[in-house]
Amino acid sequence: xxxxxxxxxxxxxxxxxxxxxxxxxxxxxxxxxxxxxxxxxxxxxxxxxxxxxxxxxxxxxxxxxxxxxxxxxxxxxxxxxxxxxxxxxxxxxxxxxxxxxxxxxxxxxxxxxxxxxxxxxxxxxxxxxxxxxxxxxxxxxxxxxxxxxxxxxxxxxxxxxxxxxxxxxxxxxxxxxxxxxxxxxxxxxxxxxxxxxxxxxxxxxxxxxxxxxxxxxxxxxxxxxxxxxxxxxxxxxxxxxxxxxxxxxxxxxxxxxxxxxxxxxxxxxxxxxxxxxxxxxxxxxxxxxxxxxxxxxxxxxxxxxxxxxxxxxxxxxxxxxxxxxxxxxxxxxxxxxxxxxxxxxxxxxxxxxxxxxxxxxxxxxxxxxxxxxxxxxxxxxxxxxxxxxxxxxx
Numbered sequence: 001x002x003x004x005x006x007x008x009x010x011x012x013x014x015x016x017x018x019x020x021x022x023x024x025x026x027x028x029x030x031x032x033x034x035x036x037x038x039x040x041x042x043x044x045x046x047x048x049x050x051x052x053x054x055x056x057x058x059x060x061x062x063x064x065x066x067x068x069x070x071x072x073x074x075x076x077x078x079x080x081x082x083x084x085x086x087x088x089x090x091x092x093x094x095x096x097x098x099x100x101x102x103x104x105x106x107x108x109x110x111x112x113x114x115x116x117x118x119x120x121x122x123x124x125x126x127x128x129x130x131x132x133x134x135x136x137x138x139x140x141x142x143x144x145x146x147x148x149x150x151x152x153x154x155x156x157x158x159x160x161x162x163x164x165x166x167x168x169x170x171x172x173x174x175x176x177x178x179x180x181x182x183x184x185x186x187x188x189x190x191x192x193x194x195x196x197x198x199x200x201x202x203x204x205x206x207x208x209x210x211x212x213x214x215x216x217x218x219x220x221x222x223x224x225x226x227x228x229x230x231x232x233x234x235x236x237x238x239x240x241x242x243x244x245x246x247x248x249x250x251x252x253x254x255x256x257x258x259x260x261x262x263x264x265x266x267x268x269x270x271x272x273x274x275x276x277x278x279x280x281x282x283x284x285x286x287x288x289x290x291x292x293x294x295x296x297x298x299x300x301x302x303x304x305x306x307x308x309x310x311x312x313x314x315x316x317x318x319x320x321x322x323x324x325x326x327x328x329x330x331x332x333x334x335x336x337x338x339x340x341x342x343x344x345x346x347x348x349x350x351x352x353x354x355x356x357x358x359x360x361x362x363x364x365x366x367x368x369x370x371x372x373x374x375x376x377x378x379x380x381x382x383x384x385x386x387x388x389x390x391x392x393x394x
Contacts, residue, residue, distance in 0.1 A: 002101055002102075003101075003102050003104075004097075004099075004100050004101065004102060005096060005097045005098075005099050005100070005101075005102045005151075006097045006098075007102070008102045008104075008153075008271065008272065009097050011271045012029045012030070012033070012268065012271055012272075013028055013029060013030065015028075015029050015264055015267045015268070015271075017029060017032070017159065017160075017260060017264050018256075018260040018263070018264075019159065019160045019260060027123075027160065028123060029155075029264065029268070030123050030124055030125045030126075031121075031122045031123045031126070031127065032113070032122075032127060032155060032156060032159045032160070032264070033125070033127060033153065033154060033155035033156075033268065034092065034125040034126070034127045034128045034129065034153075034154055034155075035092075035096065035125060035151055035152065035153055035154065036108070036128075036141070036144050036149055036150060036151060036152045036153075036154055037092070037093055037096050037150065037151050038085075038089055038090050038091070038092075038093065038129070038141065039088075039089050039090070039091040039092065039093045039094075040085065040086075040089035042085055042089075042141045042145060043084055043085060043145070044145050044146075044147070045142070045145050045146070045365070045369050047084075048084065048142065048145070048365065049365065051084055052064065052084075058362070059360060059362050060361065060362060060365075061360075061361045061362075062087075062134060062135050062138040062139075062361060064084075065084045065085045065086070065087075065138065066084075066085065066086040066087055085138075087131045087134040087137070087138075088131060090129040090130075090131055090134070090137055090141070091129065092124060092125045092126060092129065096151075099151075102151070103150070103151045103152060104153075104272055104273050104274050104275065105148065105152070105274070105275050105276060106148070106149055106152045106274060106275070106276050106277075106278055106376075107152060107153045107154070107155075107268075107269070107272050107274035107276070107277050107278070108144070108149075108152055108153070108154040108155070108277075108278045108279075108280065109154070109155055109156065109157060109265075109277060109278070109279055109280065109284060109288075110154075110155075110156045110157070110279075110280040110281065110284050110328065111156060111157055111158060111166050111169055111280075111281060111283050111284035111287060112156050112157065112158040112159075112161045112162070112163060112166075112169050113127065113156055113159075113160075113161065113162045114130075114136070114162065114163075114164040114330065127154075128140065128154050135361070136329050136330050138361070139329040139330075139361070139364055139368070140329040142364065142365055142368065142369060143326075143327075143329055143364075143368040143369055143372055144369075144372065145369055146369060146372070146373055149372075153268070153272045153274070155265070155268055156261075157261060157262075157265055157284060157287055157288070158173070158257065158258065158261045158287075159257070159260065159261045159264055160257060160260075160261070161254075161257055161261075164330070166281065166283040166284075167283075168203075169283070170283055170286075170287075171199070171200075171203050172200070172203075172250075172254055173254055173258055174196060174199060175283075175286065175287055175290060176286075177199065179195070180192055180195050180196050180199065181290070182254070182255050182258050182259075182296075183258075183290050183291060183294040183296055183297060184290075184294065184296070186255070186259070186296045188252075188255075193248055193251065196251050197244050197247045197248055197251065200242075200247045200250065200251070201241055201244075201247070204239070204241050204242070205241075208238070208239065211236055212236065215234055215236055218234070219234050262291070262297060262300055263300065263304065266300060266301050266304050266315055267304060269313065269315045269318060270304070270305070270308070270311045270313050270315065273313045274318065274322075275322065276322050276323075276324070276376065276379060276380070277318055277319065277322060277323040277324070278323075278324055278326060278372070278376065279323060279324065279325045279326070280325075280326060280327075280328040280329065281325070281327070281328030281330075281331075282325060284325075284328075285323075285325040288319055288323060291319065292316070292319050292320050298316065301315050301316060321383055321386060322379065322383055323379070324375045324376060324378070324379040325375075326368075326371060326372050326375055327367075327368055327371060329368070332359060333357040333358060333359045333363070334357060334358060334363055334364055334367040334368065335355040335356070335357055335358075335367060336355070336356045336357060336358045336363060336366075336367075337355060337356075338366065338367065338370050338371075339367060339370055339371035339374050339375070340374075341374055341377075341378060342378070
């Protein structure tokens with residue numbers, strides 16, 4: 001059934017997220033999610049590369065998309081190209097929902113929102129278009145610049161939780177510890193609570209140790225470089241371990257955040273009804289792996305579907321069979337070689353970690369869009385084979 005974009009929007013806005021802002025106002029899904037679209041059309045891959053290379057700018061950067069006042073060092077041309085895509089053009093277009101057909105071929109999902117400074121309002125589908133620190137926004141839209149992804153829905157698994165370090169998220173929600181994970185044990189008992197608090201205490205000391213190691217590395221680098229020793233430069237402020245009562249409160253808050261988030265995510269899937277799910281990063285994919293085998297999550301899916309009989313979409317089938325992981329757009333480096341079909345299987349490709357990696361924006365442009373398209377094709381082929389095998393066994 002073909003649905004209009006306005007119909008899908010209205011269905012999404014009916015979701016009760018359970019989250020409120022500091023003034024007690026309910027926060028809608030339009031503050032957590034968005035669609036892969038921009039106020040002015042983002043250029044396609046070939047147009048991006050062609051425009052800059054035509055002007056002699058080989059090693060272009062996000063600033064080159066919008067800066068017309070100066071040339072890059074690599075530019076051999078006297079005529080600097082006009083801005084290809086100013087960062088303000090990432091704004092959500094006013095006329096998006098006027099278009100009729102909604103494309104539900106793909107849905108994109110990350111782990112959680114990155115940390116943001118200031119008190120900003122992201123309602124009106126303002127997420128995934130940061131212009132204060134636009135590099136990752138450029139990387140996202142370069143990665144998804146193929147026409148087939150235009151207008152796709154994009155969201156996070158964990159809502160209303162800002163942290164740019166995914167390791168902190170995995171730890172604070174106990175994702176990797178099945179014995180105390182909320183996904184494995186949603187209940188609260190004195191034993192579970194104590195073990196969760198201990199885990200957070202350990203995490204605090206690990207963070208402090210990391211700071212010390214980083215400071216020692218910096219001091220050693222300065223010494224080797226012959227830099228003048230400045231005592232205040234190497235002082236560390238010790239952070240005391242929070243009281244156990246505060247850590248228990250944090251556990252309760254995180255459990256409620258996860259509970260609300262999973263409910264929203266399930267409803268998003270039911271309303272979008274995507275054919276394929278594209279996951280940004282290994283951590284988000286690992287959370288989905290845990291969700292697939294979690295009785296707590298499965299029961300939540302059944303409960304929501306039973307309360308809404310009109311939902312026929314199979315969420316578990318999507319998560320189990322029609323999902324693929326791609327490199328997160330906040331990743332600092334990517335392989336310098338193009339992604340090869342089948343190289344995503346780490347068990348078969350033991351040399352993948354030894355590949356030379358690049359840190360430049362141009363390296364991302366060369367790698368990420370191709371990886372996404374190739375992995376999506378692999379996913380589709382794998383699902384077709386699974387269905388054929390399933391049919392033959394009947």
